[in-house]
Amino acid sequence: MYQVNNQTLSPHDFLEHLTNFISQSDTNCALMLVTLDGMQHAASLIGALNAERETLSLLSRLGKGLRPADTVLRLGRFEFAILLSGILNRGHAVLAANKISGILGKPIIIDNKERNLPFSVGLALSPEHSINPEKLWQHADLAAITARQNQEPYRLFSFNDAADVITHWDIESDLERAITNDEFSLHYQPKFCTKTKQIIGAEGLIRWHHPTHGIIPPDRFIPVAEKIGVISKLTWWVLNTALRESRQWGNNAKNMSIAINISALDLMDKSFIKSVSNATGLWNIPPELLTLEITEGALMRDIAFSANILRKIREHGIKVSIDDFGTGYSSLAYFKQLPADELKIDRSFILNILNDELDQHVVSTIIQMAKKMNLDTVAEGVESASVQKILTELGCDTIQGYHIAKPMPQQDFIEWISERA
Numbered sequence: 001m002y003q004v005n006n007q008t009l010s011p012h013d014f015l016e017h018l019t020n021f022i023s024q025s026d027t028n029c030a031l032m033l034v035t036l037d038g039m040q041h042a043a044s045l046i047g048a049l050n051a052e053r054e055t056l057s058l059l060s061r062l063g064k065g066l067r068p069a070d071t072v073l074r075l076g077r078f079e080f081a082i083l084l085s086g087i088l089n090r091g092h093a094v095l096a097a098n099k100i101s102g103i104l105g106k107p108i109i110i111d112n113k114e115r116n117l118p119f120s121v122g123l124a125l126s127p128e129h130s131i132n133p134e135k136l137w138q139h140a141d142l143a144a145i146t147a148r149q150n151q152e153p154y155r156l157f158s159f160n161d162a163a164d165v166i167t168h169w170d171i172e173s174d175l176e177r178a179i180t181n182d183e184f185s186l187h188y189q190p191k192f193c194t195k196t197k198q199i200i201g202a203e204g205l206i207r208w209h210h211p212t213h214g215i216i217p218p219d220r221f222i223p224v225a226e227k228i229g230v231i232s233k234l235t236w237w238v239l240n241t242a243l244r245e246s247r248q249w250g251n252n253a254k255n256m257s258i259a260i261n262i263s264a265l266d267l268m269d270k271s272f273i274k275s276v277s278n279a280t281g282l283w284n285i286p287p288e289l290l291t292l293e294i295t296e297g298a299l300m301r302d303i304a305f306s307a308n309i310l311r312k313i314r315e316h317g318i319k320v321s322i323d324d325f326g327t328g329y330s331s332l333a334y335f336k337q338l339p340a341d342e343l344k345i346d347r348s349f350i351l352n353i354l355n356d357e358l359d360q361h362v363v364s365t366i367i368q369m370a371k372k373m374n375l376d377t378v379a380e381g382v383e384s385a386s387v388q389k390i391l392t393e394l395g396c397d398t399i400q401g402y403h404i405a406k407p408m409p410q411q412d413f414i415e416w417i418s419e420r421a
Contacts, residue, residue, distance in 0.1 A: 007074060008074045008075065008076060008077075009073055009074065009075060014073060014075055014081065014137075015133055015134060015137065017073060017083075018031065018081075018083070018133040018136065018137060019133040021071070021083050021085070022126050022131060022133055022136070025085050025126070027085065027086050027087065027088075028086075028087040028088070028089070028093075028125060028126065028127070028128070029083070029084060029085045029086075029087055029125075029126050030083075030084040030087050030093045030096070030123060030124065030125050030126070031081060031082075031083060031084075031123070031124050031126070031136050031137065031140045032081070032082040032083075032084060032096070032097060032100065032121060032122070032123050032140065033075075033079070033080075033081055033082075033121070033122045033123075033137075033140045033141055033143075033144045034079070034080045034081075034082060034100065034104070034119065034120075034121050034144075035078060035079045035119060035120050035121075035144055035148075036055065036058070036078040036079070036104075036117060036119050037078075037117070037118040037119055037120055037148065038115075038116075038117030038118040038119065039051055039054070039055060039077075039078040039117055040077075040078060042054065042110050042115070042117060045110060046110055054108055054110065055077075055078060057108070058104070058108065059072065059080070061103055061106075062100065062103055062104070064103065065096075065099040065100050065102070065103050066082070066100075067086075069085050069086060070082060070083065070084055070085070071083040081140075082100070084096055087125065090125065090128070090156070093123055093125055093156070094123070094156055097121055097123045097154040097156070098153075098154065100121060100154070101119075101121055101153035101154045104119045104121070104153075105119070105153060119153070120144045120145075120147040120148040120152075120153075120154075120155075121144060121147060121153060121154035121155070122139075122140045122141060122142065122143030122144025122145070122146070122147055122154070122155055122157065123140060123143055123154060123155065123156045123157065124136050124137075124139035124140035124143060124156075124157040125156075125157075129157050139157040140157060142157060142161060143155040143156060143157040143158075143161065146161045149168065168224070170210070170212065170213060171216065171220065171221050171224045172224055172227075172228060174210065175221060175224060175225055175228065175230055175234075176228075176230050176233070178208060178210070179230070179233055179234065179237055183208060183209050183210065183211070184206055184207065184208055184209070184234075184237060184238075184241075185206075185207050185209065185409060185410075186204040186205065186206060186207070186238065186241050186242055186245065186410065187204075187205045187207055187407035187408055187409055187413075188202040188203070188204055188205070188245075188407060188408055188409075188410065188413040189202060189203050189205060189400050189401075189404075189405065189406065189407040189408070190202050190400065190404050190405050190413075190416070190417075191203065191257075191259070191378065191398050191399075191400045191404075192398065192399050192400065192404045193397065193398055194388070194391065194392040194396060194397060194398065194399060195397070199253075199256065199404075199417065199420065200256060200257060200398065201256045201257030201258060201259060201289075201291070202246075202256065202257075202258060202259070202413065203258075203259040203260070203261075203293070203400065203407075204238065204241070204242040204245075204258060204259065204260045205218070205261075205407045206218050206234070206238055206261075208221055218261075222234075222263070225263075226263055226265055231263045231265050231266065232265070232266060232269055232272075235260075235262055235263060235266050236275070238260050238261075239260060239275075239276060239279050240279055240282075240283070242258050242260050243258065243279055243280065243282075243283035243285050243290070244283055245410050246258045246283075246285065246289075247283060247284070247285070248410070248414065249413070249414055249417060250414065250417065250418060252417055252418060253417050255289070256289070256417075257288075257289045257290070257291055257319070258285075258289060258290060258291070259290075259291035259292075259293055259321060260290075260291075260292065260293065261293045261294070261323065262292050262293065262294050263294075263298070264294065264295075264298035264299070267294070267298075267305075267306065267309045272309075273309070273312050273313055273316065276290075276292070276313070276316070276318060277316045277318070280318070286317070287316055287317035287318045288317050288318070288319065290318050290319065291318075291319040291320070291321050291341070291342070292313060292318060292319070292320055292321065293321040293322075293323040293344065294320070294321075294322065294323060295322075295323045295324045296322050296323065296324055296325050297324070299322065299338060303337055303338070304337075306338060307337050307338050307339060310338060310339045310340060311339045314339055314341070319341040319342070320339065320340045320341050320342075321340065321341065321342045321343070321344055321378070322338065322340050322342070322343050322344065323344045324344065324346045325343040325344055325345055325346060325366065336373070340375060341375065341376060342370075342375055342376040342377065342378055342397075342398075343366060343370050343375050343376075343377050343378070344377075344378045344379075344380055345363055345366055345367075345377060345378065345379045345380070345396070347380050347381030349362050349363050349366075350363070350379050350380070350381040350382060350387060350391075350401075351381060353387060353390060353391075354384075354386055354387060354390065360390070360394075363379070363391070363394060363396075364394050367394050367395045367396055368395070371395065376397045376398060377395075377396050377397050377398070378396075378397065378398040378399070378400065379391050379396050379398070379399045379400075379401075380399075380400050380401055381401050382399040382400065382401030382402075382403045382404065383401050383402045383403050384403050385403060387401075387403065388403055
């Protein structure tokens with residue numbers, strides 16, 4: 001029978017236990033940290049005593065997945081450590097984690113209902129990840145955090161994950177300060193009209209110059225901004241910066257449009273439309289020169305609501321672009337309800353368009369459908385003259401990508417435009 005110590009250990013006592021365990025292991029061993037994330041919420045429903053009984057019952061079931069040599073130690077109210085000795089290899093440890101996760105994932109009866117409670121499991125190996133007990137504990141904890149963030153049942157520690165978790169923490173703690181400290185900038189990527197062969201606008205792409213981590217791409221910090229509630233501040237900064245800087249592009253760019261990306265959460269803000277309209281007035285930018293890009297997936301969360309908001313945006317003269325179109329979120333029956341001015345074809349269809357007949361067919365279908373709906377089409381990710389040629393032949397209105405130009409800081413963009421005047 002496996003060994004279980006139900007007495008909650010202090011960090012010092014657990015570290016001593018772990019030190020002895022590692023030093024006495026003649027073979028590979030593993031530390032598994034288990035957190036019953038959902039039990040805290042359950043305790044508020046059924047009371048502390050009942051939650052404790054359920055936890056002990058779960059521990060009893062957990063024993064079915066453990067070997068006689070395995071040890072379970074209690075680290076907190078709903079947190080446990082499992083010490084696994086005699087681990088043959090990485091696959092053996094993962095098999096154990098999978099078995100434990102299977103047991104933890106079974107529903108339990110709470111308040112007369114079957115409920116699946118969230119949990120997270122982090123796994124670290126010795127000597128592979130560390131022979132230092134404190135480091136091994138830290139690694140298992142980071143693996144558990146990564147599992148929780150990614151909504152995975154368990155996670156085997158990797159050094160890449162550790163760097164990602166630390167960066168994620170820094171992003172959360174530094175994001176709002178970064179707005180105040182002016183750590184963001186916009187880079188502009190030109191948009192090229194296939195008919196007139198002219199640059200007709202640019203997309204403003206946000207960059208974060210983090211003092212420690214360097215350039216952090218938007219796909220790393222935008223989801224965090226949405227999660228911690230600062231996305232509206234970030235959107236407001238992007239909007240005003242793009243409008244202000246577009247005024248500095250010179251006479252050669254007087255009628256060039258500026259496009260920015262917005263979040264689905266921005267649409268939930270009742271003051272959003274008025275704020276955008278006021279901003280175009282503040283910077284004396286004709287509203288028809290501003291395009292708001294929002295992803296297809298974000299719009300599909302609530303079709304009726306999205307359609308109403310987009311309609312109001314367009315009533316102010318501001319253009320709407322549906323970004324990443326074709327990624328599979330919507331059916332045409334729903335899509336045709338959305339008022340918009342342009343479709344941005346997802347870059348995944350552009351990447352292999354020269355060699356993949358199916359991608360060519362999809363792009364051609366999107367372009368023809370857009371024409372019938374009086375929508376312009378934009379293809380992003382265009383990286384060669386051959387791709388530009390085929391998109392032009394298919395009738396795509398606008399292209400952007402490295403073949404035209406990479407995203408550039410404001411001053412470089414101004415110089416780039418003036419050289420082509």
